[in-house]
Every structure is written in structure tokens, then in C-alpha cells.
Amino acid sequence: MNYKNRVLSNGITIPSIGFGTWLIENEDAENAVKIAVNNGYRMIDTASYYKNEEGVGRGIKFSKVDREELFLTSKLWNDDHGYDKAMAAFDRSLKTLGTDYLDLYLVHWPVPASKRDNWKENIEETWKAMEDIYKSGRVKSIGVSNFMPHHLDCIKNSCEIMPMVNQIEYHVSFMQEDTVKYCEENSIIVQAWSPLARGGIFELNEIMEIAGKYNKTPAQICLIWELNKGIIPIPKTLNEQRMKENIDVFDVKLSREDIKIIDNLKLCKNSGHHPDKINF
Secondary structure (H helix, E strand, O other): OOEEEOOOOOOEEOOOEEEOOOOOOOOHHHHHHHHHHOOOOOHHHHHHHHHOOOHHHHHHOOOOOOOHEEEEEEEEEEEOOOHHHHHHHHHHHHHHHOEEEEEEOEOOOOHHHHHHHOOOOOOOHHHHHHHHHHHOOOOOEEEEEOOOOHEEEEEHHOOOOOOOOEEEEEEEEEEEEEHHHHHHHHHEEEEEEEEOOOHHHHHHHHHHHHHHHHOOOHHHHHHHHHHOOOOOOOOOOOOOHHHHHOOOOOOOOOOOHHHHHOOOOOOOOOOOOOOOOOOO
């Protein structure tokens, strides 16, 4: 496996690790993204819901790397589901980011609280907009976020174009095996948000021991574990040293024994957000 790049089902190349911007304030996003890009990150992940697209766009503009060398992702928020709203929301994101195209656009959640009674019809209508945006050439790839197999089946049974990416919560002790298997069987690349379990990994002695064995930090070990499994992690930090550490993960491959140890670790640190039961 080439860990530094993956190839989506439509032939587009995607970096194997990204820089996340969730909870980074708009006024901080410019500097954070600029530092991340200048330290080697080539995929930047944001969303309209994060309220920092403007800062992210400025960070890309004022970095030392041309826009064409970067892979920029944003997401469609729950209030903008439906064909017309989705089309308008995409245009807003482009304008706010200061770019004329995205590399990846995702449906942020499958079942907004307001659409719970007709979620299948909602997904179908919203996905039709995603397909038309893709056909327009203004986005290089489309996908979803937080979709489980039954949500993906809804798209599969009605779509022209399958999602190329599914970004889900994935980390030690929260591996969502059924969803990952479905994605693998349908050529959908899985990305991991919260890949470090909101810092919960630092509570695990086994991670500390494995980190010492490979001369890596605990965070690096968890990111390497995800890469070894074919998952694309999207870590977030404002600390430049940790940015550097989080991307310095392509020189180690974990042994089968160590992967198995990590697979079996237990940790009660996840968001608690179930895609069918969210209240936003």
C-alpha cells in the first residue's frame, strides 16, 4: 500500500492523512492552515458548520503551496439538505473559501432531526444535488460523513454515482466494523474523524508501551494503526510540533501482534452521536 496517497473509485488521488479544523475559530484558522500546509499537509478538511471556511481559505491562499497541489474538503450541513438548498450551500462554500472548486464535498450527516420522518427521500433528493454538482466539474469527488450501511444502501439503490468517501468517527475501541466492511465492499474510502479518541488514547498503557517500542508518540502509533488498516485519519491540533509529529507516520508499519493488541483495547471515549438520533 502507498500510504502517502490513495486513489478514489473515480481515479482521483487523495492524501492518506489530512488536517482537521473542527473547533478551530475562524480567526485562528488562517494561521493554523498555513502552518499545516507549510509543514507538509496536503489535505485540509473543513465544513460550513465549522464557521471557519473563510479563515481556511485565507490560510490556503497565503501558504507556500499552490491551490492545485492541495486537497480541500468541505461539507453540506443539515439545514441545507434537499436539492435546491444543497446547490445553494455548495455555491456559498466556494465563495467563502475563495476557490472555484473543491476536491471533495461531503453530506455531513445522513438524518437531520428535521428529516427523521422522511430520511430516505431526503437522502435521495440531497444526493441528486451532489451528483449534479459533481457532473458540473466544480468538485472532483463527492461523498458522505457519518453514514452507516442502511444510509449507504439508500444511495446505492437510487444513485447514478456512488459516494467515493465516507468520513466517520473511528479510533481505538470505536472501529465501526460493519460500516468499514460495507465501504470496502463498495469501493468507498473511509476517513476517520476524532482519530485520537479526543485524547482518550493517552489513558491506555498498552499504547504507551507500543509507542516506546517503535520510538513514536502514542498519537503517532494510533495514526499508524489506522493507516495500516487502510483508514485515512484527519487529526487536528493547533500545536506546530504536534502537527509535525502527526504527519511523521509513514516510516513505520506495525506488527500483526501490535495491531491485534490495539484492536482489542477498550476505551469509553466517543462522541455519543448516533447518526439516526442526532438532535441537530
